[in-house]
Amino acid sequence: MHETVYISETPLDYRKDYGQFFTPPAVARIMVEWVMKDHPETILDPAFGLGVFYDEVRKIDSDQQIQFTGYEIDENILNYFYHNNYGNNIRLFNDDYLEADTGSFDGIICNPPYMRFQKFLKRHDVLPKIEEKIGKKLVGYSNIASIFLMKSLCELNKNGRLAFIMPLEFFNTGYGKEVKRSLLEKHLLKHIIIFENEKEVFPEATTTVCILLCKRDNKKENIKITLIKSEEEINTRPDIDDLPCRQLHPDNLPYDKKWSPVILSLFSKQKIPKGFCELYLYGAFKRGIATGANEFFALSKSKIEELNISKKNLLKCITKSPQVNKTIFTESDFEDLFYADKPVYCLDVKDHNDLSVINYIKVGEQAGFSNRYLTRIKNPWYKIERRQPAPILFGVFNRGRLKVIRNYSTAVNFTCFHSFYPSLLGYNIIDKLFVYFLSDVGNTVIKMNKRSYGGNLEKLEPGDLNECLCPNQDQFALMQKEEVEKIIETAKINKELAVQISNELIARIINN
Ligand SMILES: C[S@@+](CC[C@H](N)C(=O)[O-])C[C@H]1O[C@@H](n2cnc3c(N)ncnc32)[C@H](O)[C@@H]1O
Structure with missing residues (x-):
């Protein structure tokens, strides 16, 4: 298979520079099926690579009715593709997609390169042109994948369909707001597919990814969300529309709010309790000392x-x-x-x-x-670096439960822990906050902001923690000082029991 040959003959650094990570055929198949549902006459792949999407299109379009267009910046990778037998319904451009005037298409399908836009050399020339095309200002620290997506959305014909692989981080980051706005503006976004353990489905992925399925039909309808649990599920599913899914009204996905907590709570037994507010009201997490x-x-x-x-x-x-x-x-x-x-x-x-x-x-x-x-x-x-000892510490990497520590010592910490520095408001309820973090509800709600690293290893960055949700002041006021002290005394000798009592206390304040 040409992908195996290409990988064995190409240094990893070279591939990284171009963002060359490949879509597994089973995933490409789902995306192609979506794009081909309304019998498109033209399909674009803006980041062609070795042409996995073209291969899948050909399996369905055996009599080559579809005009397929591909853009690929790297001539070297294209030469591997040219070694295959390919049809005469394909136009391949060895060009930078971001600079190209492509025209518009009935179907667009893409696994874009992922890299910070700052790393993209021609960004100063390219950005103003794209901004003009999409009619929006883009922030310089976007990921290049989001720029591919926003450009492609503008190149989709009426009733056209688009399937894109995207790094999940755009759900929550600042630059992601414009992307989300574009997806929602004309009710383009129809279906989001996320993966429980993407390392199994995307062994090559270095970041958590999702698949976005869009259609330019201007119909406001529920957005479907599917969680794929295993590779087998993709291989054995009969049709993309038969994938099990939850549904969200678009009003529940505002472009200026983080999407991960809303989406992940659909698949968690734990729903975000009513009245919860963002943690940064009570203080902020900082990383430990990096030496x-x-x-x-x-x-x-x-x-x-x-x-x-x-x-x-x-x-x-x-x-x-x-x-x-x-x-x-x-x-x-x-x-x-x-x-x-x-x-x-x-x-x-x-x-x-x-x-x-x-x-x-x-x-x-x-x-x-x-x-x-x-x-x-x-x-x-x-x-x-100057740091004060922090009263609450969080493990950076976690398997299973979060590692949360109430620190009464005068020790600071290296980057193995994130440190919570309370505001005045947080300082007065520091033990109550700790009890919340310790509880099952706290664990689950905080983990909705996690990043997965495969093998159940989960990472939380200080920014993820700062934006996690927790009880509001009225809810915390319902916790009695003695109850909180009892939990801390218990935690010194029996963590499981302390978690159990915390659960009872949190259940009481959120159901009040
Ligand atoms: C993530 S890979 C995907 C390859 C293939 N479509 C797949 O799904 O397996 C992204 C591809 O885009 C190419 N690429 C990177 N920057 C590009 C640009 N500005 N314009 C066009 N292609 C680009 C890379 O060389 C790489 O082959």
Whole structure:
């Protein structure tokens, strides 16, 4: 198969530069079926690659009635396609789609390249032309995939159908608002397909993806949402319209709100409770300290003694996620780690004339730590970001339940945890917030903003956490101080029981 040959003969960096990741044929088939439902005469693929969509179209259009047009920027990949037998109903342009004046089509089908628009060299020339075409201003930090989509939507004929693979992030990001607006404006968006574990369906994908199915019929109707659970489901399903789906009225998907929580809550037993507000009312999550050379900065008791570094040049610091296994982390837990010789101090040079520190910095320079990606842009290279100890910590990567910690210690943390810094409002209810995070409702609602990395590994960025939903002030006011204290005391010795009591308490305040 030409894809296997191409991948084996092409360096990964080259493919990454062009965003060359391929659509599995079973997925291409669903997309092609959608686009061909109304018997199109013309079909466009703006990012042709090795032509998987063309191959699938040919299987249905055996007598080559359809005029197929493809754009592909990379001549090299096209040469692999030209080695095959292909029909005479295809026009292929070795051009940049974003610059091309393509005309319009009855069907458009695409797996666009994913990369930040800033990486796109010709963006300064291209952007004004596209903005003129779509009649909208685009923000410079868009993903190139969204620019492909917005251009293609303008090139779709009346009653034409479009199928696009898109990185799911546009549901929630700032630049995604314009994309969502374009999809909703003329009621184009008809069906969204998401994947429970896209690594199984898209082994090549480096980001979470979805498929968008659109039709330019100007009919306001419910938007279908399908969650594909396994590859088998795509292979065995009879027709795209028979895929099991939920339906959402378009008014429930406003372009200026995040879509992930609404869409994911359709498939979760947990619905977002009434009255919930966004977390940033109570404070904000920040990532932990990024040193760029943890093995140099993180120091254990024995290392500190060996180097003779004094406490004034050290900072108490959680440097690895497994150091905190308890839900409640106290100063005494910190001391236990220190005496167990875990690296729980971070070099934080305050006395630049201290001989021991000077010597250790020299050792670091000799080992090349001063030339790392993050250290070389700092002045001096061993300068540490300033952070206060945070009262609540969240694990960055989670499998299953979220790793949430109530931190009573005076330790700061590296990037293994995100740190919650409360506003004044949040400060006064910090324990109540913790109880919510601990509960099943909190876990499920927060995870609606997650990014999946395959193998059930889930990642939350500080931005995802800041925009997650939680009880409003009136709901928190229904929690009694004693009840909250009891949960925290319980969590010190029995996490499962603490979760159970939190669940009862949260159920009471949301059903009140
Ligand atoms: C994600 S791949 C998809 C390939 C194929 N359609 C598939 O689904 O397997 C995107 C393709 O778009 C090409 N590409 C990248 N930038 C482009 C541009 N500005 N114009 C046209 N093609 C582009 C890449 O070289 C790559 O082959």
